[in-house]
Amino acid sequence: MFKPEIKTKQPFASQFLESALVPGKEKLANSYMLTGSNTMDMYFLALETARVLNCPEKTPNCTCPGCGWIAQNRHPAVITISPVDYIRHNKDSKPKTVITIDQARGLKQALSVTSRYHRVIIFTDAKEGKEYQTRAEQAWGNYREFIAPPVPENTDSARENWIPAPLSRKTFHSEPANALLKLIEEPPPQVTFFFLAKDREDMIDTIVSRSQVIPLAYNPEPSLETGILDGFFNKFPPDSKEEAVLYAERLLEIAKENSLPPEELLNLLENHLVTLARHNSDNAGFCKAAVNRLKSIRQAKLELSSYVNPQAVMDSLLIKLAQ
Numbered sequence: 001m002f003k004p005e006i007k008t009k010q011p012f013a014s015q016f017l018e019s020a021l022v023p024g025k026e027k028l029a030n031s032y033m034l035t036g037s038n039t040m041d042m043y044f045l046a047l048e049t050a051r052v053l054n055c056p057e058k059t060p061n062c063t064c065p066g067c068g069w070i071a072q073n074r075h076p077a078v079i080t081i082s083p084v085d086y087i088r089h090n091k092d093s094k095p096k097t098v099i100t101i102d103q104a105r106g107l108k109q110a111l112s113v114t115s116r117y118h119r120v121i122i123f124t125d126a127k128e129g130k131e132y133q134t135r136a137e138q139a140w141g142n143y144r145e146f147i148a149p150p151v152p153e154n155t156d157s158a159r160e161n162w163i164p165a166p167l168s169r170k171t172f173h174s175e176p177a178n179a180l181l182k183l184i185e186e187p188p189p190q191v192t193f194f195f196l197a198k199d200r201e202d203m204i205d206t207i208v209s210r211s212q213v214i215p216l217a218y219n220p221e222p223s224l225e226t227g228i229l230d231g232f233f234n235k236f237p238p239d240s241k242e243e244a245v246l247y248a249e250r251l252l253e254i255a256k257e258n259s260l261p262p263e264e265l266l267n268l269l270e271n272h273l274v275t276l277a278r279h280n281s282d283n284a285g286f287c288k289a290a291v292n293r294l295k296s297i298r299q300a301k302l303e304l305s306s307y308v309n310p311q312a313v314m315d316s317l318l319i320k321l322a323q
């Protein structure tokens with residue numbers, strides 16, 4: 001059934017879903033909530049479920065047209081709903097920062113028309129844009145050989161800078177969620193929902209209680225996170241006080257662009273310095289400086305947790321880190 005590439009990464013979740021797909025013994029839930037540290041794995045699992053449901057062969061490397069469409073993510077049976085996908089239902093047809101009530105209504109409408117396919121609806125957060133290029137390259141890595149970003153509804157152009165991200169209550173709030181409750185509880189025949197999130201706490205209870213929750217194996221997206229700061233590390237630490245202030249500003253921008261709290265960025269900075277120190281363990285001067293820098297970072301984290309203004313914390317930290 002499922003491709004070996006996802007089975008090795010997520011053996012439990014793959015087996016669990018496969019067992020619900022055995023021909024003649026299907027026992028699919030109406031709705032699944034996949035939770036864990038790797039949204040790409042969750043997205044892959046949802047697409048594999050859609051592929052097996054719509055393929056006569058059900059083999060991992062099937063070459064039927066349906067499996068080909070799924071690999072290109074242009075199969076009419078798969079609907080990805082995120083703030084940047086399925087947007088033709090928004091009044092202005094533009095991407096938003098949240099999943100909208102109009103998208104929920106559009107979906108209801110679409111599902112009221114019967115289909116010869118088994119439709120799989122994937123709710124996820126997603127980011128798209130030039131600023132996500134590095135992250136997208138790293139997040140996709142060799143996943144590109146098996147799956148692809150959803151093909152946009154009105155163009156045929158490939159999406160280089162699209163990445164799935166876990167849902168949160170902020171992106172998928174109660175209004176669109178509640179509009180879908182009845183549909184999730186009693187979907188039309190051959191419709192299955194997937195919700196991708198870090199943790200069940202990130203979704204409103206009414207959705208969680210109507211879904212079968214499948215926790216994924218821990219498979220963090222490390223390159224994704226360090227990728228955010230790659231450009232930054234090339235010229236780190238700053239050379240002067242002026243440069244330090246610019247760096248502080250840029251760090252806060254990066255935090256905002258990636259919806260990361262500044263504390264998380266300091267964790268990444270800390271990891272980076274520890275790795276650098278390991279690589280330079282025979283350079284006593286470097287290590288001594290690294291220890292001092294790590295102390296400054298810990299101090300800054302402490303300040304952030306005591307609600308000192310992040311801008312002030314970053315400015316003073318980067319000035320301390322400057323050579």
Ligand SMILES: [Zn+2]
Pocket residue numbers: 055056057058059062063064065066067
């Ligand atoms: Zn096939």
